[in-house]
Amino acid sequence: xxxxxxxxxxxxxxxxxxxxxxxxxxxxxxxxxxxxxxxxxxxxxxxxxxxxxxxxxxxxxxxxxxxxxxxxxxxxxxxxxxxxxxxxxxxxxxxxxxxxxxxxxxxxxxxxxxxxxxxxxxxxxxxxxxxxxxxxxxxxxxxxxxxxxxxxxxxxxxxxxxxxxxxxxxxxxxxxxxxxxxxxxxxxxxxxxxxxxxxxxxxxxxxxxxxxxxxxxxxxxxxxxxxxxxxxxxxxxxxxxxxxxxxxxxxxxxxxxxxxxxxxxxxxxxxxxxxxxxxxxxxxxxxxxxxxxxxxxxxxxxxxxxxxxxxxxxxxxxxxxxxxxxxxxxxxxxxxxxxxxxxxxxxxxxxxxxxxxxxxxxxxxxxxxxxxxxxxxxxxxxxxxxxxxxxxxxxxxxxxxxxxxxxxxxxxxxxxxxxxxxxxxxxxxxxxxxxxxxxxxxxxxxxxxxxxxxxxxxxxxxxxxxxxxxxxxxxxxxxxxxxxxxxxxxxxxxxxxxxxxxxxxxxxxxxx
Numbered sequence: 001x002x003x004x005x006x007x008x009x010x011x012x013x014x015x016x017x018x019x020x021x022x023x024x025x026x027x028x029x030x031x032x033x034x035x036x037x038x039x040x041x042x043x044x045x046x047x048x049x050x051x052x053x054x055x056x057x058x059x060x061x062x063x064x065x066x067x068x069x070x071x072x073x074x075x076x077x078x079x080x081x082x083x084x085x086x087x088x089x090x091x092x093x094x095x096x097x098x099x100x101x102x103x104x105x106x107x108x109x110x111x112x113x114x115x116x117x118x119x120x121x122x123x124x125x126x127x128x129x130x131x132x133x134x135x136x137x138x139x140x141x142x143x144x145x146x147x148x149x150x151x152x153x154x155x156x157x158x159x160x161x162x163x164x165x166x167x168x169x170x171x172x173x174x175x176x177x178x179x180x181x182x183x184x185x186x187x188x189x190x191x192x193x194x195x196x197x198x199x200x201x202x203x204x205x206x207x208x209x210x211x212x213x214x215x216x217x218x219x220x221x222x223x224x225x226x227x228x229x230x231x232x233x234x235x236x237x238x239x240x241x242x243x244x245x246x247x248x249x250x251x252x253x254x255x256x257x258x259x260x261x262x263x264x265x266x267x268x269x270x271x272x273x274x275x276x277x278x279x280x281x282x283x284x285x286x287x288x289x290x291x292x293x294x295x296x297x298x299x300x301x302x303x304x305x306x307x308x309x310x311x312x313x314x315x316x317x318x319x320x321x322x323x324x325x326x327x328x329x330x331x332x333x334x335x336x337x338x339x340x341x342x343x344x345x346x347x348x349x350x351x352x353x354x355x356x357x358x359x360x361x362x363x364x365x366x367x368x369x370x371x372x373x374x375x376x377x378x379x380x381x382x383x384x385x386x387x388x389x390x391x392x393x394x395x396x397x398x399x400x401x402x403x404x405x406x407x408x409x410x411x412x413x414x415x416x417x418x419x420x421x422x423x424x425x426x427x428x429x430x431x432x433x434x435x436x437x438x439x440x441x442x443x444x445x446x447x448x449x450x451x452x453x454x455x456x457x458x459x460x461x462x463x464x465x466x467x468x469x470x471x472x473x474x475x476x477x478x479x480x481x482x483x484x485x486x487x488x489x490x491x492x493x494x495x496x497x498x499x500x501x502x503x504x505x506x507x508x509x510x511x512x
Contacts, residue, residue, distance in 0.1 A: 005075060005082075006098035007038055009150070011129040015074055022074055029053045030067040032138035034074070034092075038099060039150060042236045043084075043091035043248075045300060048269065051421070053139040064090075088303060100126065101150070104157055120165050124178070127158040159183045236268060239323035241296065242315045243307060248300035249293035249320045252281075257329045258288045258512075261317055261344070262295035263337035264431060265422040269300065280491065283500050284332070291329075293320045297431065298423035308430045310438050313340045314347075321351065330354040330512040335462065335487065336361070338470065339440045346446045354512040355451040355474075356503055359459060359487050361466040362473065364438035368466070377436065385429040402460045404486045411490060444473030451477040452506040454499050458485035478506065 008014040013031050015022040024031055033053055037044070050060030053067075068083055068090065075082045075092065082093045104123060107115065115123075131154045132147060159182055165175035234252040241247050250268045251257075260281075271281065271292070284290055294301040295316050297308050305312075317340055331352050333341030338360030345352040361368075365377050404412060423431070451474045455467025464481065471479035480502045484495035506512075 004098070005077070005096075007034075007100070009035065009039070009099070009101040009131050010127060010154070011131075012133050013135065017077070024074060025067070025070040027067065027070070028135060028138045029063070030070050032132075032135045032143065033064075033067050034071050035132055035135065036139075036143065036146060037090065037092040038094060038097070039101070040146075041092075041094045043089040043238070043300065044269075045089055046085075046087075047421070049090060051140065052143045055140075089300070101131065101154060101157075105153070108157065108160060115164075117165070117168060120161055120168070123161045124158070124165060124175075127154065127161060155182075234268070236300070237323070239319045241312070241319040243312070245296045245305050245307075245312075245316070246302045247293055247296065247316050247319055249291060249323070251289055251291045251324070253286075253289045255288045257291055257324075257326055258284060258332065259291045259317075259321070259326065259329050260284075260332040260334070261337035261341045262293055262298075262313070263334045264435070265298050265419055265428075266292065266294045267299040267418070267422045268292060268294055270418055270421060280489070280496075280500075284503075291320070291324065291326075293317075297427040303424055303427060308427065309434050310339070310343075313434070314343050317341075317344050318348075321348075326351065328353050330356060330507060332356045332358070333360060334358045336364075336435045336438060339438045342440050342443055342447060342470075342474075345449055346443045349448050352449050354449050354507070354510055355447065356506070357451065357453045357467075357470060358489075358499070359455060359462055359467065360453060360470045361462050362439070362441045362444060362470050363466075364436040366436040367439055377432070381429050381432045384432065385425055387425070403488045404490060405460050406485050406493070407490050408492075441473065444470065445475065447474045447477075450506070450510045450512070452480060452503065453477055454480045454482060454502060456482045456484035456486055456489070456495065459487050460485055461487035 004018050006016045008016075013024065013035055015024060033049065036052070046061065046064060050064055054060035054063045068085060072083045080093070084091045084093055104127065107123075131151045135147065137144070159179070162175055162179035162182060166179045234250045236248060236250045238246050238248055248268055281290060281292070293316065295313055296305045297303055301316075328351055331341045331345060331354070333339070333355065335358075338357040339362060341355055341357065342362070345355055365374060369377065401412070404415065407415075419428070453467055453471035453474070455462075455464055457464050459467070468479060471477045480499070482489070482495040482499055484493055486493065489496040489499060
């Protein structure tokens with residue numbers, strides 16, 4: 001007989017099986033790990049979990065293994081294994097779990113008109129208390145940010161429920177008082193409107209789906225989430241490439257799809273909190289469904305892979321498109337991702353409606369660079385292999401300064417750390433080898449879809465001439481030079497806005 005497992009986030013974290021409390025580990029970090037895995041509902045890399053919960057001087061990998069062994073005793077049962085872990089990722093199978101905070105969100109998301117006063121009162125009482133009380137400071141800054149987001153969601157839910165009770169219940173005074181205690185400005189504005197002209201219209205706004213102050217997760221899906229909200233709103237899944245490599249992909253937003261090919265370097269979770277990619281993705285996905293993926297060797301995709309080559313990168317893209325059954329879409333390629341996008345568009349012209357290429361090149365450094373430049377590249381590659389994973393950012397700073405020479409110091413420091421967390425030292429070196437071997441020059445003339453090529457005039461990583469060569473080789477491609485020295489544009493430089501406007505105009509012109 002199957003057992004019923006329920007998890008409560010309101011107050012102290014609680015787990016019950018068939019209505020009886022299950023003893024939880026004494027370790028706050030282990031309990032926090034359980035809450036994080038359950039609420040996010042997706043796999044996480046072991047390295048990511050170690051950084052979330054354990055300091056580097058400790059033995060984080062051993063601590064994670066110990067915590068997982070304790071959690072298996074809590075939520076695994078004779079009929080179901082819920083802690084799912086392999087060498088690279090950890091997840092909790094939440095299918096069929098009763099998770100109070102998510103259950104409440106689902107009930108409200110379906111519309112409040114079907115909820116009776118008794119149901120709303122029951123919700124109000126159950127929602128009282130601090131979410132995950134006692135788990136503060138159980139992890140680092142990233143964990144604290146996640147915990148704050150979860151508590152913000154719970155606050156919005158409780159505010160919504162009290163508001164509905166204040167307007168519908170026979171005991172209006174009680175619920176108005178509680179609403180006032182929780183959100184005095186909202187409650188006061190509502191009270192002051194009573195009996196005044198336009199009150200009915202104001203009440204409809206408060207009760208209707210357009211109420212701005214009610215920031216439920218469902219509302220985030222209808223308007224573009226930003227940064228940490230976007231991180232939690234995106235939908236992450238996995239697919240198998242042709243050789244069996246697990247490729248992680250994510251989608252966010254609504255509307256027609258637009259797909260971004262992977263580039264150096266990606267991480268589906270970290271990208272949203274970056275000063276580099278976050279606003280760019282938000283802009284692109286403003287009225288579209290944006291799909292991204294981590295190529296093999298980095299991010300949430302498999303790191304331990306035998307094949308790290310251009311052909312494999314194209315197969316990764318093919319796997320994501322096939323998994324999501326995308327029929328036709330514009331394809332974004334940045335840096336080496338542009339060559340992957342070009343190759344895919346030539347192989348699958350029926351699926352690609354247009355190409356958007358930024359900082360692109362058709363041939364890698366082994367084909368076009370001078371002997372002196374090749375020697376420098378080889379030296380950097382060797383330094384990467386021995387120094388990439390160290391705490392000293394100097395090795396990674398070589399890339400940061402060529403990618404974004406005019407970026408602010410804080411952004412450069414962020415990119416230094418981002419690169420370390422995104423891939424291993426060995427893979428960072430292997431990526432450089434693979435990028436050097438790229439050559440799609442003979443494929444440019446075979447591209448049959450509308451194409452726009454954007455390139456910074458002073459790009460320190462890929463010279464302007466290489467972007468111009470891509471544009472001149474693709475029939476009828478539009479070339480947009482940008483006033484910048486950055487290979488990766490940052491949103492506070494004028495060139496970023498110029499580039500975003502050019503992309504949007506291009507997509508509108510071709511109805512992409």
